[in-house]
Amino acid sequence: MTIPLYQEHQAPKGPPEGGHLGLWYTRFFNRYTDQWTLDDTAKQKWVSDIANRQCGDEKALDQHALRLLKLVKALKGQFAICESNWHFATGLGLPHPVENGFTWHQTLGVPFLAGSAIKGVLRAWVEFWDETDRAQRLKDWFGEQDETGKLIFFDAIPVAPVRLMADIMTPHYGKWYEKGDDIQGDDMSSVLEHPERLPADWHDPVPVPFLVAKQAKFLVGVAARDARAEAMVAMALESLVDALEWLGAGAKTAAGYGHLVRDERAGEDLLVRQQKLDEEKKRRDDEQKVVEKLSSDLEKQLYKELFSEPNESKAVAKATEWFKELDKRDGNEALQIAGMLRDFYVKIGKWEGKKVAKKQKEKVERIKQFLGGS
Numbered sequence: 238m239t240i241p242l243y244q245e246h247q248a249p250k251g252p253p254e255g256g257h258l259g260l261w262y263t264r265f266f267n268r269y270t271d272q273w274t275l276d277d278t279a280k281q282k283w284v285s286d287i288a289n290r291q292c293g294d295e296k297a298l299d300q301h302a303l304r305l306l307k308l309v310k311a312l313k314g315q316f317a318i319c320e321s322n323w324h325f326a327t328g329l330g331l332p333h334p335v336e337n338g339f340t341w342h343q344t345l346g347v348p349f350l351a352g353s354a355i356k357g358v359l360r361a362w363v364e365f366w367d368e369t370d371r372a373q374r375l376k377d378w379f380g381e382q383d384e385t386g387k388l389i390f391f392d393a394i395p396v397a398p399v400r401l402m403a404d405i406m407t408p409h410y411g412k413w414y415e416k417g418d419d420i421q422g423d424d425m426s427s428v429l430e431h432p433e434r435l436p437a438d439w440h441d442p443v444p445v446p447f448l449v450a451k452q453a454k455f456l457v458g459v460a461a462r463d464a465r466a467e468a469m470v471a472m473a474l475e476s477l478v479d480a481l482e483w484l485g486a487g488a489k490t491a492a493g494y495g496h497l498v499r500d501e502r503a504g505e506d507l508l509v510r511q512q513k514l515d516e517e518k519k520r521r522d523d524e525q526k527v528v529e530k531l532s533s534d535l536e537k538q539l540y541k542e543l544f545s546e547p548n549e550s551k552a553v554a555k556a557t558e559w560f561k562e563l564d565k566r567d568g569n570e571a572l573q574i575a576g577m578l579r580d581f582y583v584k585i586g587k588w589e590g591k592k593v594a595k596k597q598k599e600k601v602e603r604i605k606q607f608l609g610g611s
Contacts, residue, residue, distance in 0.1 A: 249265075250267070251286065252265075252287075255294070256346075257341075257346040258287060258290065258292040258341075258346055258401070259292070259339070259341025259342070259343075259346045259347075260341075260346070261287075262287050262339060262341070262448070263333070263338070263339075263341065266283060266333070266334045266335075268280070268282060268283050268334070275334070280334070280335040280336070280445075280446050281403075281405075281444070281446045283334075283335055283446075284335060284403045284446040284447065284448055285403045285446075287401060287403075287448060288401050288402050288403035288448065289400075289401070289402065289403075290400075290401050291398040291399065291400055291401070292346055292347050292348075292398060292399050292401055293345055293346055293347035293395060293397075293398040293399055294345075294346075294398070295397060295398050297345060298345060298347065298394070298395060298396060298397055298398065299396070299397070301345060301394060302394070302396040302456050302507060303507070303510070303511055303514065305391060305394065305456060305458060306456070306458075306507060306508070306511050307511065308391075308458075308460075309391065309458040309459075309460055310511075312389065312460035312461065313460065313461055313464070313467045313470070314389070314458055314459055314460025314461065314470055315458070315459060315460075315470050315471060315474045316456060316457065316458040316459075316474070316504065317456075317457055317458075317474060317477075317478050317499050317501075317504055318396060318454055318455065318456055318457075318499070318500045318503040318504045318507065319393075319454070319455050319457055319478065319481050319482075319497035319498060319499050319500065320452060320453070320454045320455075320497060320498055320500045320503070321450070321451075321452055321453050321455075321495060321496065321497050321498075322452070322496055322497070322498050323451075323452075323493055323494065323496065324402065324404060324449040324450070324451060324493075324494050324495075325348065325449060325450040325451070325452075325453050325487055325494060325495050325497075326339075326404070326447065326448070326449045326450070326487050326488040326489055326494050326495065327339065327340040327348055327349075327350060327354075327486075327487035327488055327495070328340030328341075328348075328487075328488070329447055329488040329489070330488075335445075335446060335447070336445055336447075337445065337446070337447035337448070339447075339448045342392075342394065345394065345395075347394070347395045347398070347399050347453075348395070348399060348450045348453065349392055349393060349394050349395065349455070350392065350393040350455065350486055350487065351392055352389075352390040352391050352392045352393075353390075354393075354486060354487075355390045355391070355392075355393055355457060355477065355486070356379065356390040358477070358480045358481060358484060358485075358486050359378070359390070359473065359476060359477045359480050360375070360378075360379055361480070361484060362476055362477075362479065362480035362483075362484055363375055363378070363476065366480075366483075367476065377466070377469060378469065378473055385462070386462075387461060387462050387463070387465070387466035387469060388459055388460070388461060388462065388466060388469060388470070388473055389459070389460040389461070389462060390458075390459060391457070391458040391459075391460070393455040393456065393457045393486075394455065394456055395453045395454060395455055395456075396454050396455070396456050396503070396507065397454055399450045399451075399453045400450065400451045400452070400453075401448060401449070401450060401451070402448075402449050402450070402451050403446060403447075403448065403449075404446070404447055404448070404449045405444050405445065405446050405447070406444070406445050406447065407442035407443075407444050407445070408442060408443070408445065409436075409438070409442045449494070454500060454503060455497060456507075457474075457477060457478075457481070459473045459474045459477060478499050481496070481497040481498075482496060482497060482498050482499070483496070484496075485497070521545075524540070524544065524545050527540065527544075528540055528541065533573060535570055535573050535574070536573050536577060539559065539573070539574065539577040540577065542555045542559075543555060543556055543559075543577060543578075543581045544580075544581065544584070549585060552581070552585075553585070556578055556581055556582070559574055559577075559578060560578060560600055560603075560604070562574055563575060563603070563604075563607060571607055572607060572608070574607075575604045575607035575608050576608065578604050579604055579605075579608065582597075582600075582601065582604075587601075588601055589601065
């Protein structure tokens with residue numbers, strides 16, 4: 238069908254491969270008839286077409302998780318990874334032709350919980366379940382009308398692509414909830430005037446389809462606004478983890494949706510990867526500083542090929558190739574090559590010692606000749 242807003246454009250029939258499913262779901266509903274009406278199966282088919290797919294790019298989500306973790310650590314905060322133990326739904330109250338919306342991250346294209354929602358879940362937990370210093374924690378953590386709270390709450394974003402599913406609700410007493418209060422009078426005749434408004438078992442429920450995420454893993458983080466509030470972070474995070482598990486987040490939590498359980502193993506793995514990335518970045522920065530201090534382009538090339546190569550076998554093969562260059566270069570270049578080869582072989586333990594092979598010792602003696610016997 239042709240969408241009237243774009244007279245010269247024929248809308249695609251399905252979401253493009255690797256595209257933003259949230260944008261497609263929210264903006265490109267295409268189940269209308271030529272008379273702009275919906276048949277009985279239109280909504281269900283639309284939700285089913287989106288379901289059984291993964292949303293979100295794995296690399297982009299991983300990079301976002303690592304960046305967010307780095308930010309939380311820089312602010313002296315703490316984090317946890319919490320996984321939904323069943324279905325997760327959010328944003329059902331948003332307007333949409335299928336009557337149930339869905340909250341999508343604007344750029345990552347995955348369901349998420351805004352920091353304000355995370356803050357609200359924790360506040361509800363403190364207000365109703367925290368019996369220790371409740372008033373003080375409400376003031377310190379969330380602030381008052383004329384004072385900002387001392388904690389920062391981040392958006393809860395999935396750390397990996399999320400599997401979507403189609404779900405359905407069958408409200409039996411819709412009219413009762415909508416207009417039950419409108420029934421006037423105490424006699425039976427006034428009641429029978431509006432039988433559709435009664436909470437009775439003879440009603441035919443109208444199935445309402447909606448979209449859910451299945452077992453999504455979210456990174457949640459809490460940080461302090463200043464150094465004085467750092468001592469509050471650990472307790473706030475533990476309370477938040479409890480709140481997400483017992484109260485849940487998102488829609489339909491009373492029916493079991495949106496309850497998130499902490500995955501400590503996933504949190505530890507993410508932290509280890511972040512530490513390795515930090516170490517690798519420091520190593521590259523240190524190497525770059527060394528390279529900048531080298532006097533010639535030849536030495537810089539040698540350093541990158543021998544010392545920056547993470548695979549030692551490849552670096553040794555490169556060293557052998559450069560050893561063959563010694564007799565082909567002029568005196569100054571040969572001296573530079575010999576010096577870098579000496580440093581490399583010292584680094585990998587093949588310059589001297591009982592474990593150095595005979596052929597390697599011959600290379601070492603030849604390099605020493607170029608270096609004047611050193």
